[in-house]
Amino acid sequence: MNSPLIGQTVTSKSKSNLALSFFCLPKEQRWAMTVFYAFCRVIDDIADSTVLSTHEKKEGILFWKKELEKIYSSVPSSPLGKELSQVVHKWNLPQEILQEIILGVEMDIEKRRYKNFDELSLYCYRVAGAVGLVSIEIFGCRHALSKDYALALGTAFQLTNILRDVPKDASFGRIYFPLDELEIHGISEEDILTLRWSPKIRDFFRLQYFRAKHYFAKSSKLIHPLDKPKLLAAEIMSSVYKAILEKIKTKRFDVFHHSIRLNKAQKLASILKVLFKHAFVPDSTLPSGPPKKIVILGGGFSGVSAALELISLGHEVILLESKSKLGGRAGSFLEPQTKQIIDTGQHIMMGCYHHTLEFVEKIGISSKLLWIDPLKLSFVSEKGSSVLEAGNLPAPFHLLVALLRYSELSVSDWFKAFFSSFLLCFMKSPLKENQSPIG
Numbered sequence: 001m002n003s004p005l006i007g008q009t010v011t012s013k014s015k016s017n018l019a020l021s022f023f024c025l026p027k028e029q030r031w032a033m034t035v036f037y038a039f040c041r042v043i044d045d046i047a048d049s050t051v052l053s054t055h056e057k058k059e060g061i062l063f064w065k066k067e068l069e070k071i072y073s074s075v076p077s078s079p080l081g082k083e084l085s086q087v088v089h090k091w092n093l094p095q096e097i098l099q100e101i102i103l104g105v106e107m108d109i110e111k112r113r114y115k116n117f118d119e120l121s122l123y124c125y126r127v128a129g130a131v132g133l134v135s136i137e138i139f140g141c142r143h144a145l146s147k148d149y150a151l152a153l154g155t156a157f158q159l160t161n162i163l164r165d166v167p168k169d170a171s172f173g174r175i176y177f178p179l180d181e182l183e184i185h186g187i188s189e190e191d192i193l194t195l196r197w198s199p200k201i202r203d204f205f206r207l208q209y210f211r212a213k214h215y216f217a218k219s220s221k222l223i224h225p226l227d228k229p230k231l232l233a234a235e236i237m238s239s240v241y242k243a244i245l246e247k248i249k250t251k252r253f254d255v256f257h258h259s260i261r262l263n264k265a266q267k268l269a270s271i272l273k274v275l276f277k278h279a280f281v282p283d284s285t286l287p288s289g290p291p292k293k294i295v296i297l298g299g300g301f302s303g304v305s306a307a308l309e310l311i312s313l314g315h316e317v318i319l320l321e322s323k324s325k326l327g328g329r330a331g332s333f334l335e336p337q338t339k340q341i342i343d344t345g346q347h348i349m350m351g352c353y354h355h356t357l358e359f360v361e362k363i364g365i366s367s368k369l370l371w372i373d374p375l376k377l378s379f380v381s382e383k384g385s386s387v388l389e390a391g392n393l394p395a396p397f398h399l400l401v402a403l404l405r406y407s408e409l410s411v412s413d414w415f416k417a418f419f420s421s422f423l424l425c426f427m428k429s430p431l432k433e434n435q436s437p438i439g
Helices: 005-014 019-024 027-047 054-073 079-091 095-110 117-139 145-164 166-171 179-184 189-193 199-221 228-250 264-280 301-312 354-362 397-405 411-426
Strands: 293-297 316-320 332-334 341-343 376-381 384-389
Touching: 005 027, 019 027, 019 228, 019 264, 027 054, 027 079, 027 095, 027 117, 054 079, 054 095, 079 117, 095 117, 117 145, 117 228, 145 166, 145 199, 145 228, 166 189, 179 189, 179 199, 199 228, 199 301, 228 264, 293 301, 301 316, 301 354, 384 397, 397 411
Parallel strands: 293 316
Antiparallel strands: 332 341, 376 384
């Protein structure tokens, strides 16, 4: 029973990141996961074949649908089917979940576009979430929260695959990004299929990165302490896939021109990280409770920053803003008389609020800021013309020099400027970033 000849051969040849984690499982579970993964690999290879016709692919999937029915009703005909039958009956695996996996692979043959994220979520559930649900049965997880963990982690895996494999999927004519989101960002299907790189595609891929990161964080919050020891293999898979996602980020999301793969050292580092945490980090360090649903009022920089941080921690966030655009007081508007675009976020351009600038860089909109470096602004008033020009000193003293040179200010104004700069540098309890009026 424990000699998975076909399963072992298929799994070994795949060199999969998922199969990489099976080494830490007990013998029986390692055998079961090897056979189960081989089943997933075989049906997936049918859909991704470059030599089979569409008709032949459908026939191949139909064979496995019938083979699955035989597992539960009679005796399967193929060697791998017989091995899978042993796993199914030993672990009492639900037939409907295995059927969902086949339906997911079938979508790769018949469906090449997804209108919205709801459609894509169904695909992610079938090809990845259902795989997770089978896996936790084999791992021996018993807490209901572990099912939500498997679904969240499966979605994270698949979203990472989608972002990594854009060139491969484009070669099959497939686009796994929601079409409504592509339209919002001004990206055509042809841009994806022909791998036409542009800044707007980078910005769009950055958002897909944040979405995948959210699901990884969500899965971490769904680990129940009683099932944690049984999820070591899953957490190793998670660590490897997180590393892949972060490597996409280091390539500035340009998956069109960079092959995103981890070398052996990077994979080993990801594995050792989890093994160390599993052996030495106590359960009390697990994220406190499942994800929460949070509503944030106000879409200024503070509100948006808080929303992104909470999402990156795995929570579900609703951001409410009465205005048509986000950004709060940091934005621009069209002055009706002069027809000029007036900026209202000068405090950002002046280099204040360093955490705000980090946030702007994080979400990829720093290129939209108009930088004046060094700061030199001309003014016209009743007193005549004047120039506000920063000095060559570290912040905030560069602004103090500018104010001292500025002829519009009185001696009293100069004193106040000097005193404010002194407080910014030397006061014992400086104003925290989240107390700054930037939202």
